[in-house]
Amino acid sequence: MSAECEPPGTARTRRWIAEAVETIEADFNRSADTHLLRVPLPAFPHITLYLKDESTHPTGSLKHRLARSLFLYGLCSGRIGPHTTVVEASSGSTAVSEAYFAQLLGLPFVAVMPRATSAEKVVQITRYGGRCHFVETPCAVYAEAEQLAAALDGHYMDQFTFAERATDWRGNNNIAESIFAQMAREVHPIPAWVVVGAGTGGTSATIGRFIRYRRLATRLCLADPEASVFHRHLADRSVRLADGRSSIIEGIGRGRCEPSFLPDLIDRAEAVPDAASLAAARVLSERLGRSCGGSTGTNLWAAARIIADMSARGETGSVVTLLCDSGERYRSTHLDPRWLAERDLVLDPYRAAVDAFFDRGLCPAAALSV
Structure with a gap:
């Protein structure tokens, strides 16, 4: 997906968002329910x-559901557009799933995670095209993700705030x-x-x-x-x-x-x-x-x-x-x-x-x- 950098209300951006939602829904339609x-x-x-x-789930964890909901919430709220860098604070699994959906939409993704996160999750995030940004202590992920999103003119997904309302x-x-x-x-x-x-x-x-x-x-x-x-x-x-x-x-x-x-x-x-x-x-x-x-x-x-x-x-x-x-x-x-x-x-x-x-x-x- 591509579009010129335009305000969120333009016709081209609205078309891109509609296509992005359809892409996520089509991906969901290809997936069976879990046992x-x-x-x-x-x-x-x-x-x-x-x-x-x-x-x-396609990305191997419960967080697949949350990532899908957060992307739809961000798209339909006008916070994610065709050139948005998506940033998340995560202990790993949500970041794996969000990297998957970001790749699906052709968006850059950065996961802010504790350095102690398992190596297997890091490999999965990078496999989906995401980038890992490490902090030394778990409590540092929130501020670092918010600051990084601002520096990149991106969107901090903030699963810890929006999880209960996105679903x-x-x-x-x-x-x-x-x-x-x-x-x-x-x-x-x-x-x-x-x-x-x-x-x-x-x-x-x-x-x-x-x-x-x-x-x-x-x-x-x-x-x-x-x-x-x-x-x-x-x-x-x-x-x-x-x-x-x-x-x-x-x-x-x-x-x-x-x-x-x-x-x-x-x-x-x-x-x-x-x-x-x-x-x-x-x-x-x-x-x-x-x-x-x-x-x-x-x-x-x-x-x-x-x-x-x-x-x-x-x-x-x-x-x-x-x-x-x-x-x-x-x-x-x-x-x-x-x-x-x-x-x-x-x-x-x-x-x-x-x-x-x-x-x-x-x-x-x-x-x-x-």
């Missing part, structure tokens, strides 16, 4: 667990509508719980709003890394910054309470140790026969605690959570024994606890002390 996988729970015969497998939460094939449509023929079609992590907060906002809009009894659980601020903010709304520690689980958990995170939609929060997330991801990968990233492990650990609580109360029902991305994105980090050893991460006790959940019906937190 909803049932996970066997031999120790819980009256409770079913499902994983929405977002790793099968149509009433429907339009968002993730919530897809989950509940796929659950329609299951034994327990209305989940007792949906468990999600939060990076921007956009996914939890979309699902939480959809639940209320459809007047469903489903409750929403936040699965949050221990170092993240979100679960602290839920307990005390005056807390908006974490204590300086950072999580190694890319894509979820933040050091500041992001504008797109809507705490009033969350019914329960589970703080999950990083080692528990990585161990749970490994156990799930082995049991499913497909690779799972660390944020999926965070989701599983929180879902396991909910399922154990349901069983203890004699409840039946279904629980849905997300397989966010593939563990193959973390070969150089989470899956590297030397990388784990350098950070003193010991997974064996947590792996045993997750196995005890599946095989013996033990709450994983309780199994750690057995």
Whole structure:
């Protein structure tokens, strides 16, 4: 796509935007919906667990949905034009997906990311024609991305502000509508719980709003890394910054309470140790026969605690959570024994606890002390 540099209201620019929207919609039309996988729970015969497998998107993660929505939002709001350089602050996965859509539209893209971002994500961003701009600390990405966009006369996408408003939460094939449509023929079609992590907060906002809009009894659980601020903010709304520690689980958990995170939609929060997330991801990968990233492990650990609580109360029902991305994105980090050893991460006790959940019906937190 090309056009001369003109004001956004000109006929030529409007035609380019119309073509850009059509290009994104055509790409969506070529893509199938993601699968909803049932996970066997031999120790819980009256409770079913499902994983929405977002790793099968064209760019390999849940963030594909967000990137598409953010591009459409920027185009239709007049903020992205035929020569706009798109800039994003990201821990990796959103940047991968946005690089894909920028390439689709022929636009330059720059990802501002922490230097510790996995090498596999960096390779994917550059494969789609994007450029990586690194900062030393995660908290520096916001200001750096805003300044860089201004210097390039570009558009700072700002997923952390616009995630909750860019997606149509009433429907339009968002993730919530897809989950509940796929659950329609299951034994327990209305989940007792949906468990999600939060990076921007956009996914939890979309699902939480959809639940209320459809007047469903489903409750929403936040699965949050221990170092993240979100679960602290839920307990005390005056807390908006974490204590300086950072999580190694890319894509979820933040050091500041992001504008797109809507705490009033969350019914329960589970703080999950990083080692528990990585161990749970490994156990799930082995049991499913497909690779799972660390944020999926965070989701599983929180879902396991909910399922154990349901069983203890004699409840039946279904629980849905997300397989966010593939563990193959973390070969150089989470899956590297030397990388784990350098950070003193010991997974064996947590792996045993997750196995005890599946095989013996033990709450994983309780199994750690057995």
